[in-house]
Amino acid sequence: MAVARPNGADHALLYVPGRSFLHRLNPLTKLALVLWCAVAAFALPPQGTIPLALLAIAVGIFAGAGKVFARRLIFTLTPLALALFVVHGMLVDHEGARAAVLGLDLSHDGLAYMVRILGRIAALLSGSLLFVCTTHPARLLKALDSHNFPPGMAYVIASPLLLLEPFTQRARAIREAQMARGLDLQGSFLTRARAFPALLMPLVTLALADIDHRAQVLDGRGFRAMPHRTVLDAPADSGAQRAARWIIVLSIPVLIAGGILWH
């Protein structure tokens, strides 16, 4: 994957518990909003995307997720901003005026392009963060489940989220065990490269070993015996939200047209 990731990330969810209005919205409504946001991020010029991002950030802070927003936005935007500044501000041969600032030869168009990209990413990121921080995956899956989303797909989303923590712990245990046996993780490139199979093979073998049994457990409990499932405590939905979702989705072409005109 070609976008910077935080090192040694712990895989806790980005979800921040809370009781805000956003938390209580049906996840599908929020998904519609994310979609709208994503289109807006591409359709609108910076004069639109940046206020949109700021609005999303404000709502995020209000919903109690300020810390997560700050961390993710800084981690993602800072290296991008730097790289964009160098690549477009300085290097790429943009047409148009150039300016000399602090001894650097900068392109006006390049900087404008940088702002445009940053605005777009900021809007995209804040919009998705609003969804992810206020929606626990369990609720998203129940919302999908109760709207006849294929149970097989729901399983392939839910199961990894649940298995990630136990398997990461096992990976850590394997690492401790191997290090106790003398495996060196600090040495030269070749030493470290040799450590790779010793760490991952036991884990992968373990992970694959119980597939057969797990599949049997699922089948034994009637998994996919019926095309849909009964869901307990599905997230509340309402006519108003359903209508809102339609309006949001149908407004997207308008959004695109408006964006084109705005440019």
Added chain:
Amino acid sequence: MKLDTKSLVLMAVAIVINVVVGQIAVWIKLPLYVDAVGTVLVGILAGPFAGALTGVLTNLIWGLISDPVAAAFFPVSLVIGALAGILARMGWFKSVGMTIAAGAVIGVISTIVAVPIIVYMFGGVTGAGTDFATAYLLAVGQELVQSVAIANLVQNLADKILTCLIAWLIVKRLPMRFTSGFAFYGYSKA
């Protein structure tokens, strides 16, 4: 296209393998991501459709737990899984030599898919190490798209070849009782 329960469980486990092996690569400070081992595995064992789906869902889950913007690269993961399945079908995972070739093909094509995303969505940068290479290539006079492509290609080639080799090693070691449950694997048996 209905997948059987065992394939679904395989996909779920493969997604976990994607993330955790990528995490191990960070632990040993490998300069490669190696976060598609599971995707390739599914392609070999269950075919291109399952492989592609595994890739897409990995990105989706990654977006939920870590970095929503990284989820935008789902077409790349889709292509990796699909290609692994298609090449497996053609028997490219029967020997170590062909596996390396498969890794090269996947590396090249996944870069081709990634470059438009990097250029048009991110302005040509990734926020990661390859940006230095991109900058260097621009400075010596290359165009933006070519710079991005070349800069990312080298890393991607190494990454995908290593990924395919690891997946091949894993599959070779699986007991027959396991692999006989995945008919698609028949195309990769030597």
Added chain:
Amino acid sequence: MALIDVDHLSFAYDATPVLRDVSMSVEAGEKLAILGGNGSGKSTLAQWIAGWLPRGTFAASEGGVTVEGRPWAELDAATRAGSVQFVGQVPMQQLSGFAFTVLDEIAFGPGNLQLPEPEIRVRVAAAVETCNLGHLLERDPFSLSGGEQQRQSIAAALAMQPRALVLDEPTGNFDPESRDALLAQMEKLPAELAIVWCDVTLGAAMAVASRFVLLDEGRIAYDGDAAGLLAHPRTAQIFGLPAVAEAALLWRAAGVWPEGVPISADPARVAAVLRPMLEEVA
């Protein structure tokens, strides 16, 4: 008609036969233990009884298993789920991987059958009550201890309202305290539920079952009550005399062992005392 009937079952995964001409039946409401050492075939037999086999590839298979006269293959998924449920040895492997809370885990099966919501709640409440999980309902199933996970899996199985429950070494690797907690749970299971408890040790099984099947290298060596099991020569050979003595201790605690007869630590002495006593009682 028996609830489950195993009819001249022979089975081999590869070149080595695992089950050889096994015939037995399970009656409704019966509490049965299938005992055997490692490699005796009891896990395989357990899976056949639960309808988990045949599946995948294998070398040979003869005979089969019927549920109330009908072969497994004839039953649809919902009927299968309501006939026999299976709980395996590794606690984490029994989790569905679909549910984020214990409550949802137990409701998973009934939900799959598209039962109406009120009925699901009734079933779940009953299972939670039986397995004493009320204080764990909001927990992540993967965060529970092994013992709690097994109780949860039994609850999930009960929520399907099966006619029979098959358990394969459910307390393997448990410490004595967790094992006793699970055995205490077993006592609260419905009387009309048939239980098939498979194990490599004698003690736990004797607390659960009243009928014992001894499996030895894929064949049934004994099928009868506890007295006969303890007296059978293969039992002492497979499990060792100390285990037989320990089982006799449990039997004594249950009030069946005659008073005044000491339980010695010396296996030979125990054996010498044991056999005539059992013959007398039987």
